[in-house]
Amino acid sequence: MLFQVEMTVKLPHDLHSEQAAEIKAREKAYSQQLQRDGIWRHLWRVAGSYSNVSIFDVQDNAALQDIVSALPLFPYMDITVKPLCRHPSSIHDDDR
Amino acid sequence: MLFQVEMTVKLPHDLHSEQAAEIKAREKAYSQQLQRDGIWRHLWRVAGSYSNVSIFDVQDNAALQDIVSALPLFPYMDITVKPLCRHPSSIHDDDR
Amino acid sequence: MLFQVEMTVKLPHDLHSEQAAEIKAREKAYSQQLQRDGIWRHLWRVAGSYSNVSIFDVQDNAALQDIVSALPLFPYMDITVKPLCRHPSSIHDDDR
Amino acid sequence: MLFQVEMTVKLPHDLHSEQAAEIKAREKAYSQQLQRDGIWRHLWRVAGSYSNVSIFDVQDNAALQDIVSALPLFPYMDITVKPLCRHPSSIHDDDR
Amino acid sequence: MLFQVEMTVKLPHDLHSEQAAEIKAREKAYSQQLQRDGIWRHLWRVAGSYSNVSIFDVQDNAALQDIVSALPLFPYMDITVKPLCRHPSSIHDDDR
Amino acid sequence: MLFQVEMTVKLPHDLHSEQAAEIKAREKAYSQQLQRDGIWRHLWRVAGSYSNVSIFDVQDNAALQDIVSALPLFPYMDITVKPLCRHPSSIHDDDR
Amino acid sequence: MLFQVEMTVKLPHDLHSEQAAEIKAREKAYSQQLQRDGIWRHLWRVAGSYSNVSIFDVQDNAALQDIVSALPLFPYMDITVKPLCRHPSSIHDDDR
Amino acid sequence: MLFQVEMTVKLPHDLHSEQAAEIKAREKAYSQQLQRDGIWRHLWRVAGSYSNVSIFDVQDNAALQDIVSALPLFPYMDITVKPLCRHPSSIHDDDR
Amino acid sequence: MLFQVEMTVKLPHDLHSEQAAEIKAREKAYSQQLQRDGIWRHLWRVAGSYSNVSIFDVQDNAALQDIVSALPLFPYMDITVKPLCRHPSSIHDDDR
Amino acid sequence: MLFQVEMTVKLPHDLHSEQAAEIKAREKAYSQQLQRDGIWRHLWRVAGSYSNVSIFDVQDNAALQDIVSALPLFPYMDITVKPLCRHPSSIHDDDR
Numbered sequence: 031m032l033f034q035v036e037m038t039v040k041l042p043h044d045l046h047s048e049q050a051a052e053i054k055a056r057e058k059a060y061s062q063q064l065q066r067d068g069i070w071r072h073l074w075r076v077a078g079s080y081s082n083v084s085i086f087d088v089q090d091n092a093a094l095q096d097i098v099s100a101l102p103l104f105p106y107m108d109i110t111v112k113p114l115c116r117h118p119s120s121i122h123d124d125d126r
Numbered sequence: 127m128l129f130q131v132e133m134t135v136k137l138p139h140d141l142h143s144e145q146a147a148e149i150k151a152r153e154k155a156y157s158q159q160l161q162r163d164g165i166w167r168h169l170w171r172v173a174g175s176y177s178n179v180s181i182f183d184v185q186d187n188a189a190l191q192d193i194v195s196a197l198p199l200f201p202y203m204d205i206t207v208k209p210l211c212r213h214p215s216s217i218h219d220d221d222r
Numbered sequence: 223m224l225f226q227v228e229m230t231v232k233l234p235h236d237l238h239s240e241q242a243a244e245i246k247a248r249e250k251a252y253s254q255q256l257q258r259d260g261i262w263r264h265l266w267r268v269a270g271s272y273s274n275v276s277i278f279d280v281q282d283n284a285a286l287q288d289i290v291s292a293l294p295l296f297p298y299m300d301i302t303v304k305p306l307c308r309h310p311s312s313i314h315d316d317d318r
Numbered sequence: 319m320l321f322q323v324e325m326t327v328k329l330p331h332d333l334h335s336e337q338a339a340e341i342k343a344r345e346k347a348y349s350q351q352l353q354r355d356g357i358w359r360h361l362w363r364v365a366g367s368y369s370n371v372s373i374f375d376v377q378d379n380a381a382l383q384d385i386v387s388a389l390p391l392f393p394y395m396d397i398t399v400k401p402l403c404r405h406p407s408s409i410h411d412d413d414r
Numbered sequence: 415m416l417f418q419v420e421m422t423v424k425l426p427h428d429l430h431s432e433q434a435a436e437i438k439a440r441e442k443a444y445s446q447q448l449q450r451d452g453i454w455r456h457l458w459r460v461a462g463s464y465s466n467v468s469i470f471d472v473q474d475n476a477a478l479q480d481i482v483s484a485l486p487l488f489p490y491m492d493i494t495v496k497p498l499c500r501h502p503s504s505i506h507d508d509d510r
Numbered sequence: 511m512l513f514q515v516e517m518t519v520k521l522p523h524d525l526h527s528e529q530a531a532e533i534k535a536r537e538k539a540y541s542q543q544l545q546r547d548g549i550w551r552h553l554w555r556v557a558g559s560y561s562n563v564s565i566f567d568v569q570d571n572a573a574l575q576d577i578v579s580a581l582p583l584f585p586y587m588d589i590t591v592k593p594l595c596r597h598p599s600s601i602h603d604d605d606r
Numbered sequence: 607m608l609f610q611v612e613m614t615v616k617l618p619h620d621l622h623s624e625q626a627a628e629i630k631a632r633e634k635a636y637s638q639q640l641q642r643d644g645i646w647r648h649l650w651r652v653a654g655s656y657s658n659v660s661i662f663d664v665q666d667n668a669a670l671q672d673i674v675s676a677l678p679l680f681p682y683m684d685i686t687v688k689p690l691c692r693h694p695s696s697i698h699d700d701d702r
Numbered sequence: 703m704l705f706q707v708e709m710t711v712k713l714p715h716d717l718h719s720e721q722a723a724e725i726k727a728r729e730k731a732y733s734q735q736l737q738r739d740g741i742w743r744h745l746w747r748v749a750g751s752y753s754n755v756s757i758f759d760v761q762d763n764a765a766l767q768d769i770v771s772a773l774p775l776f777p778y779m780d781i782t783v784k785p786l787c788r789h790p791s792s793i794h795d796d797d798r
Numbered sequence: 799m800l801f802q803v804e805m806t807v808k809l810p811h812d813l814h815s816e817q818a819a820e821i822k823a824r825e826k827a828y829s830q831q832l833q834r835d836g837i838w839r840h841l842w843r844v845a846g847s848y849s850n851v852s853i854f855d856v857q858d859n860a861a862l863q864d865i866v867s868a869l870p871l872f873p874y875m876d877i878t879v880k881p882l883c884r885h886p887s888s889i890h891d892d893d894r
Numbered sequence: 895m896l897f898q899v900e901m902t903v904k905l906p907h908d909l910h911s912e913q914a915a916e917i918k919a920r921e922k923a924y925s926q927q928l929q930r931d932g933i934w935r936h937l938w939r940v941a942g943s944y945s946n947v948s949i950f951d952v953q954d955n956a957a958l959q960d961i962v963s964a965l966p967l968f969p970y971m972d973i974t975v976k977p978l979c980r981h982p983s984s985i986h987d988d989d990r
Contacts, residue, residue, distance in 0.1 A: 032170065032283070033365075033366070041969070058215045066217060074211065074212070075210065075214070076130075076209070077955040077959040077975060078209070078897070078975035079973060090223050091365040094307075095365040095366060105331065109367060112173075113174070113225075113303065114179060114283060119153070119157045119169060120169045121158050122161075125170065129750070129955075139297065141715065171287055173283040173287040174286050174287060176296075186895050187896070191749040194749075202715070205750055207749060209975065211955040211956035224362065235489065236426075254407060254409050265413065266402040266404070268322075268401070269400075269402065270401070271495070272483070275400065304371065305364070306362040306364060307362065309370055311361060312353070312361045317362065321558070323558060378474075378499070379497040379499040382557045382558050383555055383557040393521070401417075401495065402475060403476035418554070449601045457605065458597055459598070460514075460593070460594060461595045461687060462611060462670050462675075464680075466597055467514050469552075496556050498555065498557065499555050499557050503542060504553045504554075509553065511666050513667075522811045522812075525811065570607050571607050575691045575845040578846040579846075585809070591847070593667040596668060610844075617777070619714045633887070634887045637887045641888070649888045651767055653766045653770075653783060653882065659802050689844070690844060691842065693842055693850055694826075695825070695829045697834060701842065705859075706938070706940075737986075745983060746980070747978065747980065749976075749977040754981055755898050766881065783881065785879065785881055787860035787938065787941050789938055789939040790922075791937060810907045863939055867944070879942035879943070
């Protein structure tokens, strides 16, 4: 089941730079593992911003919550979620 | 080059139903041709709405404008556009 | 799987009153069937408005879309959707 | 009398982690007591967020204020309240 | 139990003037009856607008819904509702 | 002359608790004096919030500014003001 | 007593042009009479818009309401009102 | 003197197509004359929309108003205006 | 050339009180000099707020920027600017 | 390929003034190099603000992201991006 998730990172300016670097390193490793697992299907940068557009493929709402709330940057992001499903005009039976 | 495009259809309630059906049929055919051409890469319905989330793969901004403004439903939609590019944490060289 | 759905009805003032009555009658019958089926778990009026707060229990996002887009009042409503899941502080294993 | 209450937690990033943990522990205990008392009827997490959707069953507006303003996380949350009542299409005489 | 209700009238410009006059006359009679009944406690015009600020004194949420949704101008108004209760700094035990 | 004033308190989380308590005590004393003087006509808590709805009865705009800007919590509140006057449907000649 | 009033004209596109011209002529005459009376102190066009910024000098809120609601274009305008008073840094005792 | 002007065209769906075509033809001729006169310095389409971003070079605010309010599409557009001036980091003395 | 400028002061709560007082004193002196020079034509307090409505009379956009960005409170204010010009219904040739 | 980029600088008030000066100096040097390279085509100050309107000429979305995210002030700015293309009414084949 697919969800579009948009995340905008808003790091407090007085966060220590080493702490920020450490959080971002964990975020990257975590996101890459989820990509390899086929859960984080797509991950794009929105050009000119510190935001991304992502497509998640999860079992249900609870799985989405588990994954998103475990993001190391979760406390520092504005996040919007949209549940997706097949569009009647799609030519793909299972567009992921 | 990728763009995320979100479209929300707002048909006037006094549009004749045949006219609406004819516009929607043309929209479907047009969108399916663009999907077959590899331009309209992804097309998802946002669950519980008359909206979609789409990913377009076009040569440049002008191509995006040509394609989107030719949508039969173009006069009846709220549309937002976000330019996308590779995310530094993506494991894909060319995620489309 | 649960979703919170909020709907605000905005009937065009020049809709014929018989047509409006007919749509509302079908909406009522449809919603009551879904309630009897255990899909439309809760349905409350927001006091002082023409809005409702609803909880849907569906199999997945696609089922939500099928059900909501088939509402007779669908073309005349502003609708927002929020995917729900178990809250870690809930005392219920399966709060529906 | 029912109210829908939506809460979004916004903890300041420079709150000491022990203080945050202590507040959250008190919040959990308090919310579970209210659930056992039948006052906090439903408590759901909004998937992909640090928000919840809740249904409160209280005697009147004053009781709602007493309960909500006593939440340990009250100073750190954005809260919206909607008064609810029976919907004319509900099949339940007393949907709680 | 008190509620603050704010109403902004938005009459469609193509409503027949006799029909508008008839609706407004019924609205006036209805509101004055509710004022005499002690339900519509206060009714003020917001200066420079077609809006009012009102205080309703009702038994519960359901009573508020019955009264507000029966307003002849109900289909033509934007309405916001806020549940009120005693303020801890009020010098009145029962400020109505 | 009446004004509706809505105030939402937003205390910075790192304000010392004694300082906050001292400001709130002065606010309470000040507001109660204004209520006894017949200036702060009504003061209600909005249920489920740290907001109030108030009705002020002052000589003119300048008096409103003097009174509101002298509130001890003034630097910590979001405030909206609406000038009020008699509503043509009011049954009271001088509703205060 | 001064108020800043901002008005944006939104004429329905299907208003008959003669009717629109007649309303605008009455609006102009009415506004010029109020200017000559010293009530409508300032009237400026916001460049690049169909909006104006105005300063009214009236006895009280009720007078403002009487004057603004009698504008021939009143049903076709978005209007915002701000009560004004002397600024402590003004060098004028009575800036109008 | 430069202004950035953003215009979004919102043609009513029930405008006769010949009338719309005639308005657009006049708009095009008018805008091209202003471009040749060096007044409408830049005119870009926002990709994926019925909007443009424009830079006007006019003598003063009044000239801007005269030019913009005379646009044949003026009654059918949402317009925002921003006054521009030299940026201290610009390498151009007179960037137009 | 006239501009309406609206300013809302938002002083950080942890600004030292002497520093705040010093900035405000400079702001007052600066604004009074500009008033004496005929540049800051009008300066009004918005009643019940820490905002003002001002009318500036400057040579061009660049002069406005020079003057506004030199305000001692500039870093602590939300500012909106509207270019003004003569209104066709104004009875004054040069309303300042 | 052109993009309009609007940037509003929001420096935290407790940033050390030397650090702010150093960031701004780097921002200026960086922006002037990009202007000399023909990438940052236009750079205007919005009068009365700490914002700019800019036109970038880049190869693609990825280049825009590289350039914008490398701005020394990037962490301290609100940024909006609009992809631009030739307007059908433009008299210029290649308006940059």
